[in-house]
Amino acid sequence: MLLCARLGWLGGWFGVVGRMPTEEKTVERTYRSCASARFAAICLGLSALSAPAFAQDPPPPTQLTERANVEAPSEDVTNFAVSAGANVATGNTRSWNLAAGTAFRLVRGRHATAFDWAFNYGRAAPAGDTTTPLVDTVRNSNTKLRYDFYLTRMDALFVAAAHRWDTFAGLDTRLQLQAGYLRNFVREENHRAWGEIGYDMTYDNFTEIQMSTGEDTQIVHAARIYLGYENNLNEYVKFLTGVETLLNFQQIEDLRINFDAALRSTIAGRLQVELKFKLLFDNVPAERADGTSFEKLDTLTTVSLIYTFL
Numbered sequence: 001m002l003l004c005a006r007l008g009w010l011g012g013w014f015g016v017v018g019r020m021p022t023e024e025k026t027v028e029r030t031y032r033s034c035a036s037a038r039f040a041a042i043c044l045g046l047s048a049l050s051a052p053a054f055a056q057d058p059p060p061p062t063q064l065t066e067r068a069n070v071e072a073p074s075e076d077v078t079n080f081a082v083s084a085g086a087n088v089a090t091g092n093t094r095s096w097n098l099a100a101g102t103a104f105r106l107v108r109g110r111h112a113t114a115f116d117w118a119f120n121y122g123r124a125a126p127a128g129d130t131t132t133p134l135v136d137t138v139r140n141s142n143t144k145l146r147y148d149f150y151l152t153r154m155d156a157l158f159v160a161a162a163h164r165w166d167t168f169a170g171l172d173t174r175l176q177l178q179a180g181y182l183r184n185f186v187r188e189e190n191h192r193a194w195g196e197i198g199y200d201m202t203y204d205n206f207t208e209i210q211m212s213t214g215e216d217t218q219i220v221h222a223a224r225i226y227l228g229y230e231n232n233l234n235e236y237v238k239f240l241t242g243v244e245t246l247l248n249f250q251q252i253e254d255l256r257i258n259f260d261a262a263l264r265s266t267i268a269g270r271l272q273v274e275l276k277f278k279l280l281f282d283n284v285p286a287e288r289a290d291g292t293s294f295e296k297l298d299t300l301t302t303v304s305l306i307y308t309f310l
Helices: 002-017 022-055
Strands: 077-089 095-108 111-124 135-150 155-166 171-187 191-206 217-232 237-248 255-268 271-282 297-308
Touching: 095 297
Parallel strands: none
Antiparallel strands: 077 095, 077 297, 095 111, 111 135, 135 155, 155 171, 171 191, 191 217, 217 237, 237 255, 255 271, 271 297
């Protein structure tokens, strides 16, 4: 608008100049040339200033990004420990018992491998009998190998294989294959709570023929549910517990529950003492040759020394 007003003023001014005398026209013509040059320079300057504003490319759109929570465990672990315990009784009671075990755990990034073994053996004589040789009263072994793949710091998939030898429970061999999903409900520096759900296949080789089936072996397919908890009560004391439930798909009344709890206390350096309780419940236990069943419930309480090498 300002530019148009200036152009109108210049046109009127040029009209006045046309009516002036010749000498004055010469002077004015020179002045008019200078004014035209100034006007052209102003127009070029305005066009130069305005051109970048219209020619400039718009900024690229901002890309929204969101990082998924797939953080894997970052703490690598290498742990190897052995445990041993024993008791001996003489006099009116003649008996001895031995407990031994080992635990190994290796964690590298998303991968975790664990191996556990526990062995118990004991012999005794009837009370007050000082002549009868000792006979076996405790004889069992439990082994487990497990692999976990962590999807995140709180979630993992796992596979495991377990073996149990317990002739006093009528089991010459019990082999279990497991697979499932683990979820950490709480995972903090001093305590951890988690749950597991999955599948369990159990192969049993009994010590005697089962009267109900006429066989000495069986295969059981079951759903598996596990809840675990561990707590570092302080720098020297740790509490661990867990309960496992196995539900037979084919026989509802065939329920198995395994429970254990342990309290560990550091004595000095790498040496610890552990008090452990283990409960094994089988609602449909193995059968004897005469058709009677073994006991449904087995418990074991041990006191052991644990030495951690790694």
